[in-house]
Amino acid sequence: MRPTHRRLAALLAIAAAVPMAEALVLVLIGFVPAEGLAPQASAVWPYDSYHDMRWLLVYHNSWLMFGSGLLGLIALRAVLSAALVSLAWPGRVPRPPYRALLVRNIGVAALGAVIVLPFAAYSIAASVVSLSWFLFAALVPMMLLAPFLQRMSVGRGGWRGLPSAELVGWSLLDFAVLTLAGGVVWSAPEGWTPPVAAIAGAANGLLWKQSVRAALLQTRVRWPRVPVVPVVVVLALAVPLTSQVLSEPGQQMNTFAPPIFTRPLPERVPYALVLLAGHNSAYDGRPAADPNVQVFSYVGLDRGGRPLPYRAEATHRSLESSSRLLTAQVDALHRRTGRPIALIAQSEGVMVARTHLRDRPDSPVRALAMFSPLIRTGRTYYPPPDAGTGWGVATGWLLRLMFHVTTIGSKAPTTPDEPFIRSLLDGAPFYRYQMLCPVPGVRMVAFLPTVTAAEAPPGEPMRIPVVEVPAFHGGIIGRVTATDQLISFLAGADITRTRREYGPLERLGEAWQAPALAIRVNPVWRAAAQPGRPFTRTRFCGPVRPA
Incomplete structure (x- = not known):
């Protein structure tokens, strides 16, 4: 040779x-x-x-x-x-x-x-x-x-x-x-x-x-010196x-006003609705066109039971505290209208809604529509800044430095240690594996933008109906077709729309994901882990022990 x-x-x-x-x-x-x-x-x-x-x-x-x-x-x-x-x-x-x-x-x-x-x-x-x-x-x-x-x-x-x-x-x-x-x-x-x-x-x-x-x-190098x-x-x-x-939020006072907020509900919809906006959203307190519709407030209700205005930084609170506010708002709207409740949530709002349903099994919520949900969050970890050790300790400080630089001048800066992010890190066993799982007594549907295929590694098939839409994160809820499908869902129809490219895009994005930290390796998560070897695939929608 x-x-x-x-x-x-x-x-x-x-x-x-x-x-x-x-x-x-x-x-x-x-x-x-x-x-x-x-x-x-x-x-x-x-x-x-x-x-x-x-x-x-x-x-x-x-x-x-x-x-x-x-x-x-x-x-x-x-x-x-x-x-x-x-x-x-x-x-x-x-x-x-x-x-x-x-x-x-x-x-x-x-x-x-x-x-x-x-x-x-x-x-x-x-x-x-x-x-x-x-x-x-x-x-x-x-x-x-x-x-x-x-x-x-x-x-x-x-x-x-x-x-x-x-x-x-x-x-x-x-x-x-x-x-x-x-x-x-x-x-x-x-x-x-x-x-x-x-x-x-x-x-x-x-x-x-x-x-x-x-x-x-x-043969030729341009700008050689x-x-x-x-x-x-x-x-x-x-x-x-x-x-x-x-990605910096604009200066609007009301950043979440889908058509279902600005129009009366059709008579065939039997629910009262709570609309949950996402991270860095804002709300100016204006009422919806229909008295059976309310925007979820990240700062709570006034004495009259009306959602209070909030600014973008209010969305940075922990999911557990937001869930408690949602529980109070759901109960108040249910008492006032006598109707079952449907939650229409986007991005972080989906996380709040699922936390509420996890913590409140007797909730009057009977339907949940999830737009651009955050799928399989909490796949990695870094400890709080006061911890000297822990999985990803150097990663946390590197992210803090980068976010400090990239958010200079931001009016509502996101930080790696804000309560919302720490909720995802500390509650990873639930948010990674249970977000798109059925909830007994609750009708559910997830509207997934195709960009979601690149946001999380491929996994087991969805256990709830999904509607896959060619869009970016947060870009679905205002579309006419999405509104029509949402109304059909609220009126009792079962809707599912999948796209052929979604699965291949999931697999193509797999190469560029960070490796997930095994649940049983991290002491913070271990109490909620499923039994078995540390690195074997965890069952989606399987039992998750309370932390």
């Missing part, structure tokens, strides 16, 4: 062996939700570091474990990357000794870890609240940084000048291949998961070969700030 062919065979073998080994371990311990991450174990920069940092940020429970894990991962990643770069080196270009490549890749691995850590932390935030914009705020910088970091791993001057169009194209293909591979690996039967991961790893090997070749054989990489890193770090600004 010719030397170039031997090097190619070794490149493919190493690139395939690492994901296969990770997939084999995940299969043996029954950690199904994380199997889609395995192909990234041998991916081209920076997706390999993104893979490592997500595992580290979830699975450390002390500063010592985080620091030693970070140094260990940098060292292992440098050794592996140097080997892959050496084997991928084109034959017509003089190849430096492995030691020189190793030294260079140690620096690149360390720099890559530092750069990637903030974006990996955003993926943890996405796992806590199940909001896709956090995930997109992590992935867009990865795609922006990829071709620049790939040049740095092969040459000293890689931090200056622009990468070639060819290298940019290969880096985009990296992302596409990893996305597809994650979905395929997750979907494969358990016995086939390691071999499929090996095939995905071999594809990584081919991408390493082409990326290194494109980086080395670039300009330190482009630091500029790109700053631009990448600005992505979360831009995302936060774009």
Whole structure:
């Protein structure tokens, strides 16, 4: 066999062996939700570091474990990357000794870890609240940084000048291949998961070969003296700030006024309605068009039983306190109207409604329509700031720093430790596995935007009727078709509308989720965990012990 062919065979073998080994371990311990991450174990920069940092940020429970894990991962990643770069080196270009490549890749691995850590932390935030914009705020910088970091791993001057169009194209293909591979690996039967991961790893090997070749054989470098990489890193770090600004609530006094609020209820609707808005909503106290309809107030009722106006910061309270306010409002509306109650909830409002139904089994609520529910929240954890240890202790402080920077000037800043977020973290066994489960005596339906498919890993089929709508989070409730379907549901009809693309989108998003923290591993959750091995799949809608 010719030397170039031997090097190619070794490149493919190493690139395939690492994901296969990770997939084999995940299969043996029954950690199904994380199997889609395995192909990234041998991916081209920076997706390999993104893979490592997500595992580290979830699975450390002390500063010592985080620091030693970070140094260990940098060292292992440098050794592996140097080997892959050496084997991928084109034959017509003089190849430096492995030691020189190793030294260079140690620096690149360390720099890559530092750069990637903030974006990996955003993926943890996405796992806590199940909001896709956090995930997109992590992935867009990865795609922006990829071709620049790939040049740095092969040459000293890689931090200056622009990468070639060819290298940019290969880096985009990296992302596409990893996305597809994650979905395929997750979907494969358990016995086939390691071999499929090996095939995905071999594809990584081919991408390493082409990326290194494109980086080395670039004939013309634009802006050869300009330190482009630091500029790109700053631009990448600005992505979360831009995302936060774009998601900042407006100055409206009433941010939740769906058609059912502004029009009288049809006679065929037998319920009195409570409308629950989402996070950072506001309400100016104006009454609904129908006396049988009220907006839920995050600050409670006045002496006359009318919901009080509230501002955005009122929605940051804990779910338990919001649930108590909802209980008082539901009881008051039920006494006044004599009607059964239906809850129409969106986003955080869904969490409040489900907490109420969990804590109040004798509630007069008989119907619940959930718009853009937060699905499978609380998949990761970090302790409160006064805790010196705990799973994700470093992650919590990294998120606090990032949110402090990205919410400068915000009128109602969201923080990683606000009571609403801590409710999701502390109550994860319920909110992760019980949100879309049937409640005895309550008719239910969930309106799911297609973007939800990227917000949570795929799991068991829904146990309640769902209506899947091509929309972004919070973008369904005002649509005419959604209003008609809601009225039909309130009038007693059973509605279900699924879309073919929803399932495939769930699987394609699997590669970019953070690995979930096993319920039984975390002492905060252990009392509410189902029995069994720590990493085996927990049954959705199964018994959850009270914490």
